[in-house]
Amino acid sequence: MELNDSTTDNLILKLFDAGAVKFGEFTLKSGIKSPVYFDLRVMVSYPEIMKEVSEVLWNIAEKMDAKFDSICGVPYTALPIATLMSVEHRKPMLIRRKEAKDYGTAKMIEGHFEKGDKCLVVEDIVTSGSSIFETSESLVAVGLKVTDAVVLLDRCQGGSARLQQHGINTESAFTIRKVLDVLVQHEKIKLPMKREVEEFIDGNQFESKSIFTPRKITPEVLTYAERAKLCKNPVARKLLNLIEEKQTNLAFAADVTDAEEFLKLADVLGPHICIFKTHIDILKNFSSDVVTKLKALAVKHRYLIFEDRKFADIGGTVKHQYRAGVHKIVEWADIVNAHPVPGHGVVEGLKEAASGKQRGCLLIAEMSSKGNLATGQYTAAAVKMAEEMSDFVIGFISQSAVSAKPYMIHMTPGVKLVPGSGTLGQQYVTPQQAIVEKGSDIIIVGRDIYEASNRVGAAANYKKVGYQAYCARMFRRKDKD
Ligand code: 5IU
Numbered sequence: 254m255e256l257n258d259s260t261t262d263n264l265i266l267k268l269f270d271a272g273a274v275k276f277g278e279f280t281l282k283s284g285i286k287s288p289v290y291f292d293l294r295v296m297v298s299y300p301e302i303m304k305e306v307s308e309v310l311w312n313i314a315e316k317m318d319a320k321f322d323s324i325c326g327v328p329y330t331a332l333p334i335a336t337l338m339s340v341e342h343r344k345p346m347l348i349r350r351k352e353a354k355d356y357g358t359a360k361m362i363e364g365h366f367e368k369g370d371k372c373l374v375v376e377d378i379v380t381s382g383s384s385i386f387e388t389s390e391s392l393v394a395v396g397l398k399v400t401d402a403v404v405l406l407d408r409c410q411g412g413s414a415r416l417q418q419h420g421i422n423t424e425s426a427f428t429i430r431k432v433l434d435v436l437v438q439h440e441k442i443k444l445p446m447k448r449e450v451e452e453f454i455d456g457n458q459f460e461s462k463s464i465f466t467p468r469k470i471t472p473e474v475l476t477y478a479e480r481a482k483l484c485k486n487p488v489a490r491k492l493l494n495l496i497e498e499k500q501t502n503l504a505f506a507a508d509v510t511d512a513e514e515f516l517k518l519a520d521v522l523g524p525h526i527c528i529f530k531t532h533i534d535i536l537k538n539f540s541s542d543v544v545t546k547l548k549a550l551a552v553k554h555r556y557l558i559f560e561d562r563k564f565a566d567i568g569g570t571v572k573h574q575y576r577a578g579v580h581k582i583v584e585w586a587d588i589v590n591a592h593p594v595p596g597h598g599v600v601e602g603l604k605e606a607a608s609g610k611q612r613g614c615l616l617i618a619e620m621s622s623k624g625n626l627a628t629g630q631y632t633a634a635a636v637k638m639a640e641e642m643s644d645f646v647i648g649f650i651s652q653s654a655v656s657a658k659p660y661m662i663h664m665t666p667g668v669k670l671v672p673g674s675g676t677l678g679q680q681y682v683t684p685q686q687a688i689v690e691k692g693s694d695i696i697i698v699g700r701d702i703y704e705a706s707n708r709v710g711a712a713a714n715y716k717k718v719g720y721q722a723y724c725a726r727m728f729r730r731k732d733k734d
Contacts, residue, residue: 621667
């Protein structure tokens with residue numbers, strides 16, 4: 254969508270004079286050598302250019318008939334441009350962090366918004382499309398909609414077509430071809446230079462399939478199902494396969510105290526979860542009937558039962574705690590967990606009690622609560638212990654992928670759509686942070702589901718967001734603008 258010719262020509266010449274366009278030999282981030290280089294950051298030194306660029310981009314958005322509730326600039330160059338557009342046209346702005354803030358209180362999007370609001374993405378240059386896509390992903394992850402992006406310059410390397418394939422309509426003020434024409438016309442560069450740049454563009458097109466390409470180096474690049482094949486433990490295999498089949502990496506933390514409510518949740522949330530996590534000792538009206546019914550529901554909806562018992566005693570004691578007493582956990586829970594603090598014995602004791610049954614255990618390698626001691630050396634020792642006993646230990650409760658072994662499953666509690674602190678020291682991260690940034694496999698969510706007015710809706714949403722985060726991790730971008 255090119256604007257009025259003389260306006261465009263003037264702006265291009267101003268940018269050239271400001272040193273925003275350079276010709277020579279430049280090595281791009283990707284390692285590729287380019288005969289042209291755009292450094293639009295210099296615009297900040299020219300208030301007039303800044304103003305003009307922001308006006309031009311606003312006009313493009315209007316011409317596109319893009320309806321939006323807020324504007325978000327791709328950090329950093331487009332941030333001040335988006336600010337100018339926002340202030341001049343009284344449209345709220347959102348800021349996307351380039352890096353998440355301190356762990357635990359991280360918030361990728363700053364500013365007020367409502368779920369379902371539409372946000373216009375603003376960028377200076379589109380090359381492969383990945384920067385716009387990445388910003389849009391962060392916006393979408395918190396419930397915003399992104400369908401339009403405006404850009405000052407399109408390098409004509411296939412970026413806008415790729416964005417279109419991802420549902421983002423991108424319009425630019427001008428293309429690199431236009432820049433070349435104007436500069437030749439005004440004798441700023443000679444024809445051979447124009448030809449050289451044109452050849453470079455033609456020879457450096459980004460394929461118009463996906464912006465993301467699967468990574469193949471670390472365990473988390475394998476799909477859940479691929480990892481299932483690498484597991485020794487049948488429970489781990491079953492879990493990874495059912496995650497992929499049901500397309501959910503959501504574990505529900507059923508921290509309610511009434512057995513009836515507990516079973517109701519086990520039924521209605523069933524289709525949306527891969528694990529039903531229990532604290533069976535908080536039920537005020539426990540009876541063996543409750544676990545019989547829970548087991549039937551787990552079969553009906555195909556999820557696993559994880560009793561979050563956190564065994565932490567010597568082997569001989571945990572063996573009894575696991576199979577005896579009121580709850581007889583080994584009879585009905587597919588998965589239990591243990592603190593590694595007592596040493597290998599805790600796992601050996603549990604393993605003995607589970608003999609002959611298909612059971613798995615998680616080690617608590619990291620915790621979500623403020624000031625917890627499961628860090629550094631302790632976490633490393635937990636990983637070593639787990640890897641040494643991987644026939645029974647299927648993974649970890651952790652805040653990140655602490656083991657690189659593809660058969661180890663990481664489950665993260667302390668997850669909410671809005672990160673921050675909860676009561677009594679609980680700290681929350683978003684599903685995206687847990688799965689994409691920290692490389693975890695399963696999100697554990699309690700309160701945000703059972704305290705919701707629409708519990709099924711809340712679980713369905715976590716299912717969607719959690720699985721989308723996994724897909725985004727699988728198709729991490731290969732190229733960078
Ligand atoms: N849980 C944590 N953090 C931890 C461990 C377990 O929150 O480090 I280990 C449990 C406690 C609760 C659930 O059952 O995970 C999280 O529930 P909320 O989403 O309601 O905070």
